[in-house]
Amino acid sequence: MSKITFIGGGNMASAIIGGLIxxxxxxxxxxxxxxxxxxxxxxxxxYGVHGGSPDEALPASDVLVLAVKPQQLxxxxxxxxxxxxxxxxxxxxAGIRADSLSRWLGGHARVxxxxxxxxxxxQAGLSGAYAGDAVGEDDRALAxxxxxxxxxxxxxxxxxxxxxxxxxxxxxxAYVFYFMEALQAAARAQGFxxxxxxxxxxxxxxxxxxxxxxxxxxxxxxxxxxxxxxGTTERAINAFETSQLRATIIAAAAAAAARSRELGExxxxxxx
Ligand SMILES: NC(=O)C1=CN([C@@H]2O[C@H](COP(=O)(O)OP(=O)(O)OC[C@H]3O[C@@H](n4cnc5c(N)ncnc54)[C@H](O)[C@@H]3O)[C@@H](O)[C@H]2O)C=CC1
Ligand SMILES: O=C(O)[C@@H]1CCC=N1
Numbered sequence: 530m531s532k533i534t535f536i537g538g539g540n541m542a543s544a545i546i547g548g549l550i551x552x553x554x555x556x557x558x559x560x561x562x563x564x565x566x567x568x569x570x571x572x573x574x575x576y577g578v579h580g581g582s583p584d585e586a587l588p589a590s591d592v593l594v595l596a597v598k599p600q601q602l603x604x605x606x607x608x609x610x611x612x613x614x615x616x617x618x619x620x621x622x623a624g625i626r627a628d629s630l631s632r633w634l635g636g637h638a639r640v641x642x643x644x645x646x647x648x649x650x651x652q653a654g655l656s657g658a659y660a661g662d663a664v665g666e667d668d669r670a671l672a673x674x675x676x677x678x679x680x681x682x683x684x685x686x687x688x689x690x691x692x693x694x695x696x697x698x699x700x701x702x703a704y705v706f707y708f709m710e711a712l713q714a715a716a717r718a719q720g721f722x723x724x725x726x727x728x729x730x731x732x733x734x735x736x737x738x739x740x741x742x743x744x745x746x747x748x749x750x751x752x753x754x755x756x757x758x759x760g761t762t763e764r765a766i767n768a769f770e771t772s773q774l775r776a777t778i779i780a781a782a783a784a785a786a787a788r789s790r791e792l793g794e795x796x797x798x799x800x801x
Pocket of ligand 1: 537538541562563564583598623645699
């Protein structure tokens with residue numbers, strides 16, 4: 530297995546590290562760089578992985594995963610450039626384009642842009658991946674191995690599609706959690722105590738998702754099977770439609786994709 534160094538040990542890095550460790554990656558093959566000592570301590574306790582601050586020398590690594598905020602990536606990449614060696618660099622930062630990153634890394638060609646999501650923690654992640662023509666098949670296979678350990682990997686040929694992937698599967702878990710929160714609030718409004726409200730909402734969600742994944746029917750057909758003519762579900766779905774919930778979800782995802790493009794433009798400039 531390859532030696533992997535994470536630059537940034539926050540939410541998304543923790544999810545990928547947790548997924549890798551529970552899939553059998555030895556903790557000794559993973560190193561984490563983060564200025565926040567409390568985050569490093571938590572990763573050590575939880576997963577047995579160790580690391581250090583950005584001021585310390587980097588260990589020799591086959592793969593570097595850049596998991597800092599998009600706003601921090603330029604400075605971090607410029608600082609890393611001299612110590613890179615010939616490691617494969619995987620960036621998970623939203624918006625930042627592969628060629629901007631490659632430039633900041635001093636012209637480093639082995640750059641893969643990935644958009645993962647937090648279900649990686651339970652090996653149910655989905656990562657969109659893009660690499661330019663300079664990245665060879667071996668590097669694509671290596672990136673697929675790292676991200677594939679924590680879920681599905683979907684490669685795209687057009688980098689612009691990563692903005693769409695960010696809007697659907699990158700941000701998507703938050704949309705699902707939003708709906709779960711709302712369903713829980715609805716249960717509370719029906720008079721259920723918090724524990725029961727949580728159970729009703731979570732189990733309904735997980736049961737419906739399991740049914741959809743196991744079924745030959747598409748989501749629309751499954752919905753129709755719940756919706757009796759003149760019944761209760763029909764009333765609720767009509768209320769969703771009246772408030773244009775479907776159109777709102779589509780517009781919300783479009784706004785997320787636009788923000789991803791905007792981040793790439795705003796933060797990809799080399800003015801400073
Ligand atoms: N959270 C999510 O669901 C997803 C996040 N992403 C991307 O992952 C990246 C990280 O996001 P989160 O984990 O949510 O943020 P986070 O804020 O939880 O983690 C960022 C980490 O970077 C560390 N850091 C700051 N300066 C550093 C430096 N100079 N060197 C090393 N580490 C440094 C911070 O201490 C922090 O622990 C972002 O670029 C985001 O766009 C991508 C997909 C999904
Ligand atoms: O909200 C964000 O910018 C990041 C990217 C996708 C999920 N979280």
